[in-house]
């Protein structure tokens with residue numbers, strides 16, 4: 001008898017969904033039993049994604065919670081914000097475990113959600129129920145739970161880069177500036193003029209200044225860690241590359257700390273965590289060094305001249321920023337090794 005976990009993917013025709021399919025080819029405990037599309041049910045996924053020819057043979061299913069529940073135990077919702085908020089309640093009611101990749105369940109305060117996402121918020125009880133799945137920080141809370149809200153791509157790179165120094169009280173949390181850059185796949189597959197080749201190639205542009213929906217997510221987590229409200233300055237920029245996020249963070253140092261001390265602090269914090277790699281002093285990570293993998297790589301430069309600490313954190317937005325982190329959460333939910341199916345060496349060059 002096949003004892004594998006049966007998994008369904010809603011939004012399987014998007015970048016996040018397609019990455020889930022790729023990683024599940026190497027997962028020993030999982031079987032994909034339903035790939036779901038709201039616009040192409042009945043078609044073969046290889047029609048739109050020929051690289052999946054002979055990988056997924058079953059046709060795309062439609063979005064019907066009861067049908068999904070008859071085929072699967074756990075469902076990933078890799079759907080746009082607003083869609084997840086409407087869909088997830090019926091999936092939970094149908095008895096499925098759910099991991100949502102959108103921003104719909106990350107913010108605990110529905111009023112804050114509506115202010116930043118501009119959609120009606122999910123119910124307060126569902127927001128309460130959703131566990132914020134940042135495994136390196138909240139891994140113990142994820143274990144055994146039924147409903148996980150996967151962190152945002154920028155918040156993943158940023159928070160993993162900031163939390164150890166903030167928690168240790170070495171970074172002044174009132175002075176944090178975050179300068180973040182993303183490859184174009186971060187915007188999803190749905191085309192917009194901004195992501196048109198002629199608009200983004202040979203171009204580098206800032207967007208959503210002081211309005212980005214990931215600002216309250218970063219502030220919520222940092223506020224929980226410090227026990228006091230935190231505000232950050234956060235700038236997002238689109239870079240003409242396919243994948244990757246680099247988040248560069250600046251904050252005033254509290255006390256004198258050398259790069260060596262900071263590296264040691266971070267290595268201790270992430271000691272038993274398979275996916276955070278801390279660079280030696282004077283070596284800073286680049287996006288290519290994590291490409292296609294679930295790693296988050298972090299480097300530092302403490303500056304005694306200015307009294308500030310610069311932190312550089314890189315991830316692949318589609319993997320550690322989305323699908324890889326979602327699988328990491330599934331592994332923890334199910335009580336499996338955190339890195340099961342995820343031990344992919346980055347693609348280089």
Ligand SMILES: NC(=O)C1=CN([C@@H]2O[C@H](COP(=O)(O)OP(=O)(O)OC[C@H]3O[C@@H](n4cnc5c(N)ncnc54)[C@H](OP(=O)(O)O)[C@@H]3O)[C@@H](O)[C@H]2O)C=CC1
Nearest residue numbers: 011013014015016037038039078079080102153186188189
């Ligand atoms: N791209 C990234 O780097 C990251 C994305 N995210 C978040 O993950 C989610 C998925 O992102 P991504 O894969 O990039 O997005 P895409 O735009 O590439 O894909 C979204 C998919 O959702 C499906 N969809 C759209 N409307 C509905 C609906 N009403 N019901 C069911 N399915 C629907 C579409 O497929 P179909 O038309 O076939 O149904 C589409 O393929 C988003 O919320 C995004 O914000 C989070 C972190 C990083």
Ligand SMILES: CC(=O)N[C@@H](CCC(=O)OP(=O)(O)O)C(=O)O
Nearest residue numbers: 102103152153182183186187213
């Ligand atoms: C490059 C690019 O456009 N990136 C997107 C990432 C959005 C995202 O992932 O959305 P949620 O995490 O909120 O679901 C953006 O900046 O809005």
